[in-house]
Amino acid sequence: GEDVEQSLFLSVREGDSSVINCTYTDSSSTYLYWYKQEPGAGLQLLTYIFSNMDMKQDQRLTVLLNKKDKHLSLRIADTQTGDSAIYFCAETTHVNSGYSTLTFGKGTMLLVSP
């Protein structure tokens, strides 16, 4: 079955880089996603990467994908206090009738201190 694993907690200082790691199991996943959840809010898509890519950069965000090891990481450059939130890694899983859905990890809580 599908399973997504993440480290539970990361603490950094403002201005430092943050790296959040994730491992997934479904080798057929076509897209992998990073979602952000702030307290009391729903999830918000941050970025995604197609499975045939190794890296994707989007402003302060860099996603690295090692498909061989099924390892995904999210690097946030110049981390700000507003980046404090829970970050979820998600893989695409395929259900019947050709529809896709997402399987989420348990989330990594990022705490940014001034």
Add this chain to the structure above:
Amino acid sequence: EAGVAQSPRYKIIEKRQSVAFWCNPISGHATLYWYQQILGQGPKLLIQFQNNGVVDDSQLPKDRFSAERLKGVDSTLKIQPAKLEDSAVYLCASSSRTSGGPYEQYFGPGTRLTVT
């Protein structure tokens, strides 16, 4: 563009009582999802609708949970009777795509259910 709306935001009930949650997806989004997010965990898919048809309900505890999406727009999720372990945040999401991708799921703020 209005986001995904959910109500109520909070609900406290006693075990064995019934509860219902409502979701209004983004206009034009054919796909609607209900997730259960237990404290400290990621969202777990309960049910996925494509228009008013069920695509996947394999993780829905059908002995106590039910969901419907009449007319392919709004949806309700019901729990009857509730158990203590149902305490969680229930998230609704919608999407304009269902396969291929990438596709973004837009999430509502959730309903926090506490069963005492």
